[in-house]
Amino acid sequence: MDTVAQRLHTLYRKMDDHFGDLRWWPGDTPFEVAVGAILTQNTNWGNVERAIDRLKGEALLTPERMYGLEEERLAELIRPSGYYNVKAKRLRAFLLFLMTSYRGSMDRMFRQETWSLREQLLQVKGIGEETADSILLYGGKQAIFVVDAYTRRILKRAGFIDGNCTYGTIQRLFMDNLPSDHRLYNQYHALLVHTGKHYCRTRPRCAPCPLRCEDDTCSA
DNA sequence: GGCCAGGACACCA
DNA sequence: TGGTGTCATGGC
Numbered sequence: 001m002d003t004v005a006q007r008l009h010t011l012y013r014k015m016d017d018h019f020g021d022l023r024w025w026p027g028d029t030p031f032e033v034a035v036g037a038i039l040t041q042n043t044n045w046g047n048v049e050r051a052i053d054r055l056k057g058e059a060l061l062t063p064e065r066m067y068g069l070e071e072e073r074l075a076e077l078i079r080p081s082g083y084y085n086v087k088a089k090r091l092r093a094f095l096l097f098l099m100t101s102y103r104g105s106m107d108r109m110f111r112q113e114t115w116s117l118r119e120q121l122l123q124v125k126g127i128g129e130e131t132a133d134s135i136l137l138y139g140g141k142q143a144i145f146v147v148d149a150y151t152r153r154i155l156k157r158a159g160f161i162d163g164n165c166t167y168g169t170i171q172r173l174f175m176d177n178l179p180s181d182h183r184l185y186n187q188y189h190a191l192l193v194h195t196g197k198h199y200c201r202t203r204p205r206c207a208p209c210p211l212r213c214e215d216d217t218c219s220a
Numbered sequence: 221g222g223c224c225a226g227g228a229c230a231c232c233a
Numbered sequence: 234t235g236g237t238g239t240c241a242t243g244g245c
Binding site (some may be wrong): 223 | 234235236237238239240242243244245
């Protein structure tokens with residue numbers, strides 16, 4: 001019987017051999033990563049890209065410039081990402097935190113101890129565990145594993161978890177059984193999302209999915 | 221025309 | 234503490 005660590009390694013190898021280095025997250029700067037992490041909440045990434053392109057097109061994708069926008073104007077700019085009114089509030093809450101606590105500097109923010117910064121981010125209204133961890137891992141290169149809907153779906157199908165696991169339980173499953181390495185966590189999570197996006201929602205089976213599932217529960 | 225997408229939060233029992 | 238409703242666009 002393989003250990004959890006061995007099984008996680010096998011899962012990683014199947015996906016990594018199939019897809020190779022995915023070079024995530026799509027974003028040019030840590031600030032863009034943070035904005036994308038908020039905009040992508042329950043939203044197709046293509047819609048997020050539209051919103052980010054609009055901000056870039058107006059040369060507004062900096063902490064200072066976004067912080068200076070009226071909420072209504074910001075909401076209109078990010079409209080393609082959906083939930084634009086709530087996301088405008090959430091972006092402004094993050095910007096207020098960044099400007100007042102770190103003078104608008106992502107570098108300064110990431111000098112904080114990882115778990116302490118995570119707690120601070122979770123205090124920002126609109127930033128939950130997944131969003132905070134995405135900012136830490138992809139924006140700050142901190143060794144924090146990100147858990148999302150695809151992660152849950154694939155782990156459930158692969159028999160690692162049942163349907164009632166908390167975010168923290170799943171996160172610890174990875175972090176207690178893998179080396180603490182942000183590059184590994186980055187690629188592992190990227191592979192889970194990539195696999196989930198392209199294969200695990202198709203029926204009846206997902207061959208040539210790298211996971212080679214033999215069941216009929218691809219959209220579980 | 222319906223379903224879904226890289227969540228988070230308020231509200232309620 | 235856990236379940237449910239709400240927020241909304243765009244692709245397929």
